[in-house]
Amino acid sequence: MAKDETHVPYRLIGTRPNRPDGLDKVTGRARYGADISLPGMLHGAVVRSPHAHARIKKIDATKALALPGVKAVVTRADLPTGLTGEDLNLQENTLAGDTALYDGHAVAAVAATSKLLAEQAARLIEVEYEVLPHVTDVDAAMAPGAPVIRPGAADHSVPEGMHPNVARYIDFGRGDVEAGFAAADLVRERTYKTEATHQGYIEPHAAVAQLGADGKGEMWVCTQGQWYIRRMCSAVLGIDAANLRVTPTEIGGGFGGKTTIFMEPLPLALSKKAGGRPVKMVMSRSEVLRATGPTASASMDVKLGMTKDGKVTAGKVVFRMQGGPYVGSSPIGEALQCAFACYDIPNLMHEGYEVLANRPKAAAYRAPGSPMAAFATESLLDEMCRELGLDPIETRLKNAAREGTKASYGPTFNRIGFVESLEATKAHPNLSIPLGPNQGRGVAAGFWFNHGGETSVSLAVGEDGTATVSVGTPDIGGSRASIALMTAECLGIPYDKVRVNVVETGALGVNEPTHGSRATFASGLAAVQAARQAIAEMCRRAAADWGIEPEAVEWKDGAAIPAGPNAGKFPPMTMAEIGATMGSTGGPISGHHEVTAGGYGASFGVHVVDVEVDPETGRTTILRYLVVQDAGTAIHPTYVEGQYQGGAAQGIGWALNEEYVYGADGRLQNPVFLDYRVPVASDLPMIDTVIVEVPNPGHPYGVRGVGETGITPPLPAIANAIHAATGKRLRSLPMSPSKLLAAIKGA
Amino acid sequence: MVTVNLWSGLRRLTDGEQAVQVQAGTLREMLDALVTAHPGLGPVIKAGVSITVDGVITPNMNTPIHEGQEIYLIQRIKGG
Numbered sequence: 001m002a003k004d005e006t007h008v009p010y011r012l013i014g015t016r017p018n019r020p021d022g023l024d025k026v027t028g029r030a031r032y033g034a035d036i037s038l039p040g041m042l043h044g045a046v047v048r049s050p051h052a053h054a055r056i057k058k059i060d061a062t063k064a065l066a067l068p069g070v071k072a073v074v075t076r077a078d079l080p081t082g083l084t085g086e087d088l089n090l091q092e093n094t095l096a097g098d099t100a101l102y103d104g105h106a107v108a109a110v111a112a113t114s115k116l117l118a119e120q121a122a123r124l125i126e127v128e129y130e131v132l133p134h135v136t137d138v139d140a141a142m143a144p145g146a147p148v149i150r151p152g153a154a155d156h157s158v159p160e161g162m163h164p165n166v167a168r169y170i171d172f173g174r175g176d177v178e179a180g181f182a183a184a185d186l187v188r189e190r191t192y193k194t195e196a197t198h199q200g201y202i203e204p205h206a207a208v209a210q211l212g213a214d215g216k217g218e219m220w221v222c223t224q225g226q227w228y229i230r231r232m233c234s235a236v237l238g239i240d241a242a243n244l245r246v247t248p249t250e251i252g253g254g255f256g257g258k259t260t261i262f263m264e265p266l267p268l269a270l271s272k273k274a275g276g277r278p279v280k281m282v283m284s285r286s287e288v289l290r291a292t293g294p295t296a297s298a299s300m301d302v303k304l305g306m307t308k309d310g311k312v313t314a315g316k317v318v319f320r321m322q323g324g325p326y327v328g329s330s331p332i333g334e335a336l337q338c339a340f341a342c343y344d345i346p347n348l349m350h351e352g353y354e355v356l357a358n359r360p361k362a363a364a365y366r367a368p369g370s371p372m373a374a375f376a377t378e379s380l381l382d383e384m385c386r387e388l389g390l391d392p393i394e395t396r397l398k399n400a401a402r403e404g405t406k407a408s409y410g411p412t413f414n415r416i417g418f419v420e421s422l423e424a425t426k427a428h429p430n431l432s433i434p435l436g437p438n439q440g441r442g443v444a445a446g447f448w449f450n451h452g453g454e455t456s457v458s459l460a461v462g463e464d465g466t467a468t469v470s471v472g473t474p475d476i477g478g479s480r481a482s483i484a485l486m487t488a489e490c491l492g493i494p495y496d497k498v499r500v501n502v503v504e505t506g507a508l509g510v511n512e513p514t515h516g517s518r519a520t521f522a523s524g525l526a527a528v529q530a531a532r533q534a535i536a537e538m539c540r541r542a543a544a545d546w547g548i549e550p551e552a553v554e555w556k557d558g559a560a561i562p563a564g565p566n567a568g569k570f571p572p573m574t575m576a577e578i579g580a581t582m583g584s585t586g587g588p589i590s591g592h593h594e595v596t597a598g599g600y601g602a603s604f605g606v607h608v609v610d611v612e613v614d615p616e617t618g619r620t621t622i623l624r625y626l627v628v629q630d631a632g633t634a635i636h637p638t639y640v641e642g643q644y645q646g647g648a649a650q651g652i653g654w655a656l657n658e659e660y661v662y663g664a665d666g667r668l669q670n671p672v673f674l675d676y677r678v679p680v681a682s683d684l685p686m687i688d689t690v691i692v693e694v695p696n697p698g699h700p701y702g703v704r705g706v707g708e709t710g711i712t713p714p715l716p717a718i719a720n721a722i723h724a725a726t727g728k729r730l731r732s733l734p735m736s737p738s739k740l741l742a743a744i745k746g747a
Numbered sequence: 748m749v750t751v752n753l754w755s756g757l758r759r760l761t762d763g764e765q766a767v768q769v770q771a772g773t774l775r776e777m778l779d780a781l782v783t784a785h786p787g788l789g790p791v792i793k794a795g796v797s798i799t800v801d802g803v804i805t806p807n808m809n810t811p812i813h814e815g816q817e818i819y820l821i822q823r824i825k826g827g
Contacts, residue, residue: 156790157756170822172754199827256827333822364827410752410819411799451826452806516826596806698803708827 003697012489013701016638020480020500021250030250033206033222034282041208042071042274044267044281045118047108047125048291049100052134052358052666053147056098056127059108064121069113072273073125074266080238087235089326093361094236094265100129101149101325102358103667104290106263111270111279134358134666138322139299141165141357149325149356165356167327170336172409173316173349180314180347184305188384191301192376193732194715195659198294199365200650200678203252204283205292209267211239212276217268218245224254224474225513230505232261237268244268247504248474255476255650256364259513262292289671293363294660296321296330300376302339305347306384310395314347315340315408317376321369322355323362330354330362334449335369338712339377340408341447342418342604343399348408358666364515367448367708371651371715375733378444378716383729392443392720396606397422417630417694418445418604424690425606425628439612439623440724446605446712450705451516452597456509457526459487459534461589465558465576467491469530470503471523472511477646477707478639479519485635486524486701490531492558493575500527509594517705520635521600521696526593528700533591541585542573599698603705605629607648607713611721618741620656620722626688632696632704640706645687647710653679654711655718659734749812751777752819753788760787774798775808777818795823 024030049056061073076095083091096105108125112118133147140146141163148164158169181187203222211217217239223229226246234241251258267279283292298321305314317339323330336350385392400418407413425431425443435441458470469487473479480500488498512518539553542560546553552567553560559572582589610623627644634640657677661669670676695702715733723729728743748768755765762785769780782789798805799819800812812818 155794169756170754171756172822174755259827331825334824337822337824364825366827368825368827410754410821412802412817414802449804449824449826451824452804516824518826598805598807599803 003695003699003702010489012485012495013633013635014637016636017481017495019478020484021475032203032252033220033249036208036220036249037280038208038210038278041278041280042111042113042270043115043118044109044111044270044279045122046106046263046266046287047122047127049096049103049105049107050667051100051129051131052103052136053132054100054129055132056096056100056107057130058128060126061108063126064110064124067117067121067124069117070110070121071113071277072111072270073108074269074273075108078269078273079236083235086328090232090261091236093326094261102360104287104360106291109266109270111274136357136359136662136666138297138320138355138357141322141355142320142353149358153327153356155327166353167356168332168354170333170352171350175347177314177316177347177349181305184313185308186384186388187303187305188380189301189303190380190731191299192379194298194372194375195733196294196297196359197365197654197658198289198676199253199255199257201253201255201257204285204288205258205262206282207264207267208278208280209271210276210278211268211272213272215239216243219268220247220249221264222249222251222258224251224258224476224515226505227472227510228259228513229261229264233265233268236261236265245504245506248502251474251476253476255366256368256515257293259515260293260363285673286671289676290668291360293361295365295368296323296362298335298372300372302376302380304380304384306388308388310385310388310390310398312343312345312399315345315377316349318351319373320353320355322357322359324359325356326361327354327356331364331369335373337409338370338447339373342396342401342445343408344401344405345399345408366647366650366711370446370448370712371654374444374446374712375715375719378713379719379731382442382444382716382720393422393426396445413602415694415697416602416604417692420694421604421606421628421630421692424692425608428626428628428690430608430624430626430688433610435610438615438725439610440721440726441608441610442717442719442721442724443606443608444713444717444720446709448517448603448709448712450521450600450603451518452522452600453512453516453518454510454596455522455526456511456594457523457530457592458508459527459530459591461534461538461575461579461582463579465493465574465579466497466499467493469498469500469527470507471500471527472503472508473514473519473523474502476514477643478636479514479523481639482520482635483524483527487527487531490528491535491575492556517603517707518600521699521703521705522597524635524703525597525699526595529593530591533593534589537589538575538578541578541582544585545573546570601632601696601698601704603630603709605709605713607717609714609717609721611718611725613722613725613740615744618737618744620718620735620740622652622685624685624688627710628690628692629706629709630692630694630704631706632699633693633702634691635701635703637691640691641689643706644689644710647708648687648714649679649684651711651714652684652718655715655733655735657734657736748814749777749816749818751781754821757788757791760791761785772811773808774805774810774812777812796820797823
């Protein structure tokens with residue numbers, strides 16, 4: 001759906017009304033996954049492998065089942081067989097089969113009349129293991145002699161002769177990289193590593209589910225995608241999708257980690273075995289960190305060629321990523337495609353290896369793959385700029401992708417806003433603030449594709465002229481407000497006359513989750529179309545009342561009016577008047593739109609960070625932070641700024657502190673927030689934002705999607721700032737105080 | 748005839764061709780024709796690819812296509 005220029009300037013879009021979920025959230029009235037309770041409800045607990053890799057020889061639940069109040073135990077033997085592909089991976093990850101593949105892998109689950117009792121029963125389930133050799137590091141996992149995690153798991157893409165843990169192989173490029181390097185004045189090649197990090201959502205996974213012997217079930221769950229939950233749980237449990245009704249609760253963060261299933265099939269399976277009694281299951285923080293998907297860890301080689309005046313002549317990357325023990329879990333493809341997406345480089349080569357390891361099954365995390373790629377390529381670009389004495393922003397401008405540029409991954413970019421973002425960065429006052437001793441400034445850019453996807457939206461006109469919009473995309477970042485603004489803009493009514501509800505799987509056609517920064521783009525696009533459909537019907541009702549042709553009626557300011565003097569002279573018929581009489585003029589008025597939305601526009605961002613490094617401790621303090629990003633059109637600028645700031649905060653944590661630490665035994669050493677350190681408010685300054693608006697021609701109001709790009713530049717921007725402050729170039733994340741201090745002291 | 752640009756790593760499945768010409772009126776016909784001409788592409792396409800037409804990701808396989816359009820197969824993209 002092309003951008004509709006007739007709506008400029010907008011009446012509501014770009015304003016900052018109160019958020020529709022604000023009161024519920026500040027008063028505690030909002031219902032999250034763990035807030036749901038049902039009569040007769042049982043509580044579930046999970047038995048998890050204490051080993052990184054172990055054959056399961058025997059599971060004995062006799063003692064647990066003998067405990068009064070214990071109603072059901074499920075193991076893999078209770079699940080259907082014969083699954084293949086990703087369905088099999090999901091089932092394997094829900095409950096281990098004959099082998100536990102990582103520390104924390106679920107082995108059995110139990111339901112009892114209280115949570116404490118369920119946890120006690122879980123401890124009474126006896127599992128006999130044969131411990132197997134394990135590997136958790138990505139480079140070690142593809143080295144000769146590494147234990148093979150899942151023989152035969154590699155897909156069609158892996159050429160003969162690679163290590164059996166290499167499960168996917170990707171290569172693509174263009175031009176002649178060797179000729180490109182030969183034409184350069186400076187060629188540099190470096191290796192970078194990033195550790196796995198977790199999305200760190202505040203709300204742990206939680207679900208209440210009921211499944212009867214008739215195969216009909218219902219579930220309330222915190223998720224980014226209720227239809228994905230339905231499809232995946234149905235596949236894992238062998239039930240019909242239509243028989244499972246899934247209602248999303250309010251959600252306390254997702255960031256990609258709630259686009260798939262982990263424990264969600266278990267309360268359904270336990271419920272069925274317990275005679276259909278509902279079962280609640282809420283993961284602990286430790287379970288979340290050990291057994292739900294973090295992002296991949298990566299090891300990356302980058303080579304760049306540059307002329308003395310800053311033109312990049314060639315680029316080559318070789319990325320290795322592990323995303324746990326299942327093929328297809330790492331974002332290796334996305335990382336490769338993002339690696340050079342900001343730039344117009346004639347000669348490129350990308351090569352990628354997905355490697356299996358004894359770690360939890362990775363899930364999407366905000367711009368999956370792009371932050372790691374940016375850490376590697378943007379760090380090296382900065383290093384070469386410094387070596388050649390070039391300005392980092394001018395160099396990026398010289399190489400910037402723009403409309404008409406062949407993207408590094410193939411197609412030609414349409415209208416994009418990278419140049420505008422760089423120019424806005426140059427003009428920002430933060431760049432002229434003088435720096436003191438031990439302080440440094442770093443610049444980096446980032447990219448994300450954004451996404452459209454399967455979308456179904458319904459709009460109903462109320463008897464009082466209000467509008468109710470039903471969407472299938474859970475609101476994780478302000479989509480209810482932005483969809484209400486777009487709908488109200490289109491209908492010509494006030495913002496507070498539109499209510500947007502996130503509905504259950506029985507209420508709409510299939511929707512993809514809120515992922516890929518798509519909710520405001522795709523559900524917004526569909527809501528506008530649904531509103532236009534309702535407007536057409538309201539015009540028909542007015543035309544019938546006036547006795548004129550529907551084509552002679554147009555919609556303006558929330559009312560039907562005659563389309564010109566020849567249509568007749570009638571007073572405007574408001575939406576409230578039409579709604580009040582619709583029962584006697586043809587029945588309810590609604591609009592629907594179903595689409596697999598294409599036309600989404602890529603988003604580029606530029607970050608500038610000033611840091612101060614304490615030379616005695618190695619601690620890095622963020623002094624000031626600037627995010628500049630193209631939003632297309634900022635529907636609700638406050639939410640857009642919040643997305644920019646949130647992405648930056650998560651990226652800062654990834655850069656400085658967050659990491660999965662595995663012991664020699666392959667067990668996760670830091671599965672609590674005390675030891676897995678996410679940034680807190682006192683760690684961060686107010687993050688400055690600049691919203692660049694280069695409208696996406698593929699959306700009626702120009703929306704691109706803003707949720708993901710912001711996490712991409714912080715990793716290299718901070719590395720670049722630390723180098724500026726200390727002269728030390730860190731190529732491994734996190735850049736923790738101990739690591740930085742070692743680099744400083746090693747000078 | 749439409750020209751389909753493949754990522755270069757697929758050349759080993761297409762007798763060295765990175766841009767393949769096929770007779771097709773829709774994206775679905777294009778994918779079918781690609782697999783017919785180069786059966787090695789079957790598993791790749793079955794595993795999932797994204798398609799851009801004139802720079803725009805185009806998920807509807809019934810989308811009409813014609814000669815002169817820029818068409819790329821790219822790796823399927825997942826978001827967070």
